[in-house]
Amino acid sequence: MGWSVQQDADALRDAGVTGVSVRLETPRGTVTARSGVSDLVSRRPVPQDGYLRLGSITKTFVATVMLQLVDEKRLTLDQTVEQLLPGVVSGAGNDGRIITLRDLLQHTSGLYDYTADAFPDPSAQTYFTKRWRAYQPAQLVAMAMRHKPAFPPGTDWAYSNTNYVLAGMIIEKVTGRSWERQVHDRILRPLALRDTETPGTWPFLPHPHTVNYQQFTRGGPMVDTTIPYRPFDSGADGSMTGTARDANRFFTALTRGRLLKPATLAAMRTTVPVPPGNGHPAGTRDGLGLFFTPLSCGGGYLGHGGSGIGSRVLAATSTDGRRSITVSVHSRPADPHTAARHENALRDLIDHALCRTT
Numbered sequence: 001m002g003w004s005v006q007q008d009a010d011a012l013r014d015a016g017v018t019g020v021s022v023r024l025e026t027p028r029g030t031v032t033a034r035s036g037v038s039d040l041v042s043r044r045p046v047p048q049d050g051y052l053r054l055g056s057i058t059k060t061f062v063a064t065v066m067l068q069l070v071d072e073k074r075l076t077l078d079q080t081v082e083q084l085l086p087g088v089v090s091g092a093g094n095d096g097r098i099i100t101l102r103d104l105l106q107h108t109s110g111l112y113d114y115t116a117d118a119f120p121d122p123s124a125q126t127y128f129t130k131r132w133r134a135y136q137p138a139q140l141v142a143m144a145m146r147h148k149p150a151f152p153p154g155t156d157w158a159y160s161n162t163n164y165v166l167a168g169m170i171i172e173k174v175t176g177r178s179w180e181r182q183v184h185d186r187i188l189r190p191l192a193l194r195d196t197e198t199p200g201t202w203p204f205l206p207h208p209h210t211v212n213y214q215q216f217t218r219g220g221p222m223v224d225t226t227i228p229y230r231p232f233d234s235g236a237d238g239s240m241t242g243t244a245r246d247a248n249r250f251f252t253a254l255t256r257g258r259l260l261k262p263a264t265l266a267a268m269r270t271t272v273p274v275p276p277g278n279g280h281p282a283g284t285r286d287g288l289g290l291f292f293t294p295l296s297c298g299g300g301y302l303g304h305g306g307s308g309i310g311s312r313v314l315a316a317t318s319t320d321g322r323r324s325i326t327v328s329v330h331s332r333p334a335d336p337h338t339a340a341r342h343e344n345a346l347r348d349l350i351d352h353a354l355c356r357t358t
Contacts, residue, residue: 008349009035019046019210019330023244024353026323039211047208052328055306058240059164063105063289065182067264077102084170091145099153104163105288112147113160114140118231124216134201134230137165161237168236179236196242201234203227212310213331225310244326247315255321297355325353
């Protein structure tokens, strides 16, 4: 018997993940797989095409809107943050005059990632105590501005959610409408992504969905964390929800040029290396809201992941847009070695699916 998506989904379950869901679209049709349970109480099966917290996959939608504004000559990638948001990026050595929009979208700004301050003690107590606290985007940026930049803009790479909080603020400044409204009008409605939403601080996922569980201490209990952590789950860096079907449709349309002009899509796909030690496979490169990850069979795929407290989603598409896959994992362990094993199994599943499907 040959390899199957189901085998790899079951391997993730056997490694300790409570629930796994996979949706693979190819020219030959759709393949789905589910493994584990929807929740640890009823132990019902994982729902078919349930609703997901997309997390940082939100960044690809936001980058696409910003690049559409570049297409419309309302922005350029070489504009600085200071030109668009005067005085917002300053203090502690931060200088918005030398950070470009390209730096924001590509994580080459050097700006501190505010999430480390928003969730300073990753414990169940912090989660329950602070999960309802919502911040305005400007407050999150101010949190980051208390810290020195990691490096001069454009000289290195470091993932920072602060970059995309600023991107959302810039979209609103330029258009007069929120980034959420722009995502709806420019992407969700034209592509008929009816199951994708920008819920902001609304904490409840539509049904059906799988329960997300976070283990905060090694050997400790699995804590239901399906309610998001508002301090960093409410904005342009990671608040969207949706389904695997919609995620695949979005990445396929983006890769095939339905959302951006050729030159702008080429800019989005122009990458810089992701340094080792950042949790990405060797050879991963980052574009503008879009990662390129090598495949074991040659070439690579384009996509983005989303990590929440208790959840992990990865959406990927072949570089020609012919094959797309979204994998969701609904629990995360406390032990970093176990977490790395789960991440490797997740990446292997995507590699197998995109390499072995014709």
